Amino acid sequence: MFGPGGWEDGPDGSERRARGESVTVTTARSWWRRGDNLRAEAQAAKDAAAQAFYELDTAQRDLQISIETISAVDSTPQARQALEGFRTLGEKIDRISGAYIATVDAHDIDRDELDHAAASRAVAELTRAKDDLTNAKTELERYLQSLAPLLDKAENQLARLAPARERAKQSLLAASQALDAVRAAGLKADDLAARLAALGPELTRLNEGASKHGVQDTVRRADEMRRTADAVRAEAERLPERAKEIDKRLVSLRTRVQALGTRAEGVAPVLSELRRRFSAACWQDLQHVPDQAAQAVRLAEDALAEARKARADQRWADATARLATVRAQMDEVDGAVAAAGDRLRRLNEVSKDPTGEVEKTRFAIRDAQRLAMQGRSTPEPRHARPLDDAVARLDRAVGALEGRHPDYWAFLTETAAVRETVNRVVSNIREDRAAGR
Known part of the structure; x- marks a missing residue:
């Protein structure tokens, strides 16, 4: 190019310097360097805001886990209040997060034509978004600290859940194995098997877990199942010994019934002597004893026969109940028969010498x-x-x-x-x- 005086202006303004004019030389590279600094500041503000957003999101997820833990265990008014507070805080965080995302979308700091004013606006707005996110995280952390008592209580209850479920399942397995062993020994355990089978629906609910039935109900169900299964197992393990005991009692009570029948036959002679030697007031209350004893012996023999049949059918509970009936009848009649003999002995003693x-x-x-x-x-x-x-x-x-x-x-x-x-x-x-x- 040629200037007004016919001199060609060089790229460094030599023609203007030749005319004695002052020249300020600003290269394109220095302008790009200043733009790069502004872009770096905006990028740093964007990165800081992104880090604050990530930290807030992580803290919010942690708080949500804590709230879900409390809600799964606790249904008290305090727990419901904590859940409501979390919803309110969550809505506030959603608004702040939405504003941050809108700010990021509004500023494209990577575009070539980013000028000083746009970069400055981006830095200011991204910094404000970062501060809002940080403040929200601080508020969220304070709220989480306020939930510490509720969370500790809930975590303690949750800590019982897995062991309770495992113990219940182990007890069910042990009871099932005990029943198999009893059956292998040739003994029936139909009533025990029925009690164990009745736990099937409860096992289904237990497997559905606390998410459906709640932690407290699940722990309670597991404990009840364990107790029932342990009782079934204990009875199954004792069944062989129980069968031996029933056999022994059958023999013992049969002998006792026979002996009592013989003793009952001796009441009549005792009453005869009482009538002969003493006034009616001394024996009137005993005159029903022979008939009572004979009837009781007959009933005991019938109950004993029912007990033997129940034992043969391996109806253990029925056999035990029948044997208890026999024993009760024997105790009652034994006392009445003994009373007649004791009456005669005491009257003999006092009549001789009071x-x-x-x-x-x-x-x-x-x-x-x-x-x-x-x-x-x-x-x-x-x-x-x-x-x-x-x-x-x-x-x-x-x-x-x-x-x-x-x-x-x-x-x-x-x-x-x-x-x-x-x-x-x-x-x-x-x-x-x-x-x-």
Whole structure:
């Protein structure tokens, strides 16, 4: 090019310098360097905002896991409040994250024509977005710290879940193996198998997990299944011994029924002697014993036959129940049969010499009187009165023996009642003194 004076301007302005004019030389490379710096600042602001967004997103995911943990375990008002607070905070974070994404989309810092003003706006807006993200993360972390008690409680309950499920399944397996062993030994265990099979629906629910049924219900279900399965296993393992015990009791009770039948036949002669030697009052309450004993023996024999059949059918619970019925019937009749013989023995003793019974009763009264006077010049009226009555009752009982046909059984009954009254007075005196009265 040629300037106005005909001189060609060189690329470095030599013609203008030749004219003595000052020249400021700015190359294209220096302009690009300044643009690169602005672009680098904008990129740094963009990277910082992206890092803040990533950290906020990670923290939000951690908080969501904590909220889900609490919600799975806890249904209290505090847990529901925590969930509502998380929703509110999440909405705020979504707005801040949306604003950040919009800011990133609004600034293309990689384009060639990025000027100073656009780069400055990008730096300012991306920095503001980064600050908003950082503040939101700080707020989220404070909220997470406030959930620590609820989260600790929930995690403790969750820590019980897996072991509880595993224990329940192990118990089910052990019970199943115990049943297989019993069957291999030739014993039936239909009732135990039915109880174990009834756990099938519960096992299905257990496998569906806490996500469907909740942690607390799942742990409770697992514990109940374990207890039931353990009980089935224990009964199955004991079944061979139980069968032996039932066999032994069948033999023992059969012998006892036979012996009791023989003893029951001896009641009639005892009653005959009682009728012959003593007044009606001494034996009237026993006259039903022979018939009662005979009927009880028949019922026991029937129950014993049912027990043998139940044992043969391996209906263990039925066999045990029938044997318990036989034992109860035997105990009742055994007492009645023994009472007849004991009545005759005691009446024989007292009819020969009532002195022993009288002295035993007088000794009890005197002993109580000494205790009542111990440490006192006069006894307590509430203690002395029943003891004085006891003396009078004993004297009347002794006087009643002077008739032609004394009621010795009434005498024995009255002396036993007197001793019982005296024993109550003694107990009252000791209780009063122990209490400082």
